[in-house]
Amino acid sequence: MQFIFELMLIILFTKLAGDLSVRLGQPAVLGKLIAGIALGPAVLGWVAQGGFIEDAAEIGVLLLMFIAGLETDLDQMKRNWQSAFAVAVAGIILPFAGGYGTGIAFGLSDSFSLFLGVVLSATSVSISVQVLKDMNKLNSREGTTILGAAVLDDVLVVILLAVMMSALGTGADVSIGALIGKKALFFAVTIAAGWFVVPKVMKWLAPLRVTEAVVSAALVICFAFAYFAESLQMAGIIGAFAAGIAIAQTGFKQTVEEKIEPIAYSLFVPVFFVSIGLNVSFVGLSEQWLFMIAITVVACVTKLAGGWLGARATGFDGRSSLAIGAGMISRGEVALIIAAAGLQGGLLMPEYFTSIVIAVIVTTLVTPPLLKLFVKDEPSRQINL
DSSP states (O other): OHHHHHHHHHHHHHHHHHHHHHHTTSOHHHHHHHHHHHHSTTTTOOSOOSTHHHHHHHHHHHHHHHHHHHHOOHHHHHHTHHHHHHHHHHHHHHHHHHHHHHHHHTTOOHHHHHHHHHHHHOOOOHHHHHHHHHTTOTTSHHHHHHHHHHHHHHHHHHHHHHHHHHHTTOSOOOOHHHHHHHHHHHHHHHHHIIIIIHHHHHHHHTTOSSTTHHHHHHHHHHHHHHHHHHHTTSOHHHHHHHHHHHHHTSTTHHHHHHHHHHHIIIIIHHHHHHHHHTTOOOTTOTTTHHHHHHHHHHHHHHHHHHHHHHHHHTTOOHHHHHHHHHHTOOOHHHHHHHHHHHHHHTSSOGGGHHHHHHHHHHHHHHHHHHHHHHSOOOOOOOOOO
16 A cells, blocks of 8 residues: 555656646746755655655656657658658767766776766667757757657667677677567658557547547557567657657547546656656765766766767757757666666676765756756746646
């Protein structure tokens, strides 16, 4: 019964903290992230990571990206593919170099420093998506560039990680050619399924004489795409995002969107936001505080600069370029997964794992206020969902 009590706390605290954050002029998601830190082992210790929380958080981030896909302007994304590519590439090169340089500066080995660069190269835009939605900017040129860059970033970073694990001899049987082939297969199958299969599946399942047949069919497609992505070593959120885009091209878009948001934002998305804060722990940081500060600053500055550079090179003005760079800062669950893989593969020394987790959390916390600072003002639809 403990998880019921934890769920009650999560829903209550995220809504109150989100409302307070909005009243203070910040995005609601910032308050929700801080609520996770307060509820977790770093402060109150009332909610623990694991079991139901992890599973519900996974569903939450999938639904969040699925909704983002539903609301994405595909034509706008196509028009901005060059900017997305430039942002993704620059947003990998600078953090990789910064992470490697920081490791060397602290006297760490070449292999650990290289892996540190890989961790800092990752991007997770699930937090940025929520902020952009709140500010009515998800379908702006900046918003679609951030989304497109995040998809490319995921592909490039996973390949970079595979190259690293193969070159450094971690014992992983990694075929770079096979890995690239899996990425190509994912996009080929996803595009074909989205174009030909998804509309037929929706039309087939929608008339079923059961409760909420349309939204149930959409969830089946969302989770199927996410599972397919994971099976090919892509992030599940990319599959969920692709599923949202596919359903958005059908006549069921509005119905699915109206039905799925209450499910996501009343339960699963709050758990996802809190789960990020639950990773924060201050145990064992007294001897590594300088390293933690350095790697956090490098993580934020290099991603911001990389996004800014890629955006400026493809025609964005200074403020929009900063907004795009800010939207790419959050490392989120993607970097945590990479760090865990490195820990298991012997590329990451255990004593530095907590410092890296803290750095990842900080990048996630700074993203909402930075986006709000740099995104051009428009009438907001911000609601404390």
